[in-house]
Amino acid sequence: MSQRTKIKALLQSQQTEIDVTVKGWVRAFRSNRFIALNDGSTNNNIQIVVDFENTDPALLKRITVGAALSVEGKLIASLGKGQTVEVVATEIEILGDSDPEKYPIQPKKHSLEFLREHAHLRFRTSTFGAIFRVRNSLAFAVHQFFQERGFVYLHTPIITASDAEGAGETFHVTNFDLDNIPKTDTGEIDFKEDFFGRPTNLTVSGQLEGELGAMALSDIYTFGPTFRAENSNTTRHLAEFWMIEPEVAFNDLVDNMDLAEDMLKYVIKYALDKNADDIEFLTQRLTEEEKTKPQNERSEMTLLEKLQFCLNNDFERLTYTEAIDILKESTPNKKKKFVYPIEGWGTDLQSEHERYLVEKHFKKPVILTDYPKEIKAFYMRQNDDGTTVRAMDILFPGIGEIVGGSQREERLDKLEQRMNEMGIPTEELWWYLDTRRFGSCPHAGFGLGFERLVLFVTGMGNIRDVIPFPRFPKNAEF
Ligand code: 4AD
Ligand code: MG
Helix, strand or coil: CCEEECCCHHCCCCCCEEEEEEEEEEEEECCCCCEEEEECCCCEEEEEEEEEEHHHHHHHEEEEECCCCCCCEEEECCCCCCCCCCEEEEEEEEEEEECCCCCCCCCCCCHHHHHHHHCCCHHHHHHHHHHHHHHHHHHHHHHHHHHCCCCCCCCCCCCCCCCCCCCCCCEEEEECCCCCCCCCCCCCCHHHHCCCCCCCEEECCCCCHHHHHHHHHCCEEEEEECCCCCCCCCCCCCCCEEEEEEEEECHHHHHHHHHHHHHEEEEEEEEHHCCHHHHHHHHHHHHHHHHHHCCHHCCCCCCHHHHHHHCCCCCCEEEHHHHHHHHHCCHHHHHCCCCCCCCCCCCCCHHHHHHHHHHEEEEECEEEEEHHHHHCCCCCCCCCCCCEEEEEEEEEEECCCEEEEEEEECCCHHHHHHHHHCCCCCCCCCHHHHHHHCCCCCEEEEEEHHHHHHHHHHCCCCCCHCCCCCEEEEEEEE
């Protein structure tokens, strides 16, 4: 028996008339003769030709959609259309049967909602195979980008006692017996009795610890899971998502924008090169989906064109204040088409506004800077105008905000003053403030929402479809 060869390699094989062993799952079986077999190494199936006259009928019956097979046979140049090679089987072994009556993934189009309910099996569809291979490449490319530039990958903690964004959206971590929580004499929860001796939560961001690393290692990045208990049941939010957070000593906001733009282009290009087949498949998928929409809602570009366009154009950079002026004067605002009308300076932008700027006004990715301090986190560097901070958000077509970042406030007095104004406890963050006490320096960083990146590159419409097992309100199945 020859060693197993992956289907991707077989389909690219220059040699034919060789003995091969191939293993995978049946995608389809037609005319008792042709098996479409897939092993996840590529979206394309290999065709197995069965000599049904000389095969035990009992075995033939067990070749059903979803079954796992091991096939030995000869790789030959294909006579049929649609493939260059196929395998003429000499020996078929059923590794695992699949009851065709009960197997949920049939060789037909299933809705994404249906597949979300069968997330344990959706990897076996062409769409999800493509998505998760692209996701894998993007993750690898992120590491490669930073490693090539001498960044240190820093593992920041998942359990923390702080809320870096100060938004109060944390999940508590405890090992209390919830039916019998220790109380103090005054009736409050006695956290001294808890595992860590204090209230703790899952991290919402690795940034604060990342900054500590950057203040010695200069260039660091984190890439890990983050958790937010925001009750947003949207196509852009998850309760558990992965974030990439570089932090760079001596960088200012312009350096920060350059780094983010370079990184985004690098990883998108990597996926385009590495996953050409998958992206072509996803492009066709999206084009089909677009056809079901009314003409005026259809995208002008295909997925592939959108990705290439993103690589070939500089991102538009402007301030929040300039953006507000554009939005105020925009047709949808004047015609009262926005759900949240733009009335004046100071309010946060909604995704309808972000998408107007990106998709209608500039028609390319946009970086907005210098937001009002009231709508941004305490750690952002304050501008001399007293009202704005050195923030940046990168907005992408179809997505809205994909990156949030800033130059950091490196001046101890300004930082403490802002924390006091915002009610952030300075005593608890003594370790963070120490970096400003001992050798503080200008520095900047950002957070890229990994699933929003995968959403953009795959052209999918719902963030729940680009992470293997999504966590969102009222759902933690699998
Ligand atoms: O803008 P955010 O909240 O920024 C931070 O957390 C900073 N500490 C980052 C930094 O400067 N180091 O989040 C960063 C990005 C957002 O732009 C978005 O892409 C993504 O994280 N994000 C989410 N993705 C999925 N689900 C959610 N609930 C998300 N919340 C934020
Ligand atoms: Mg943000």
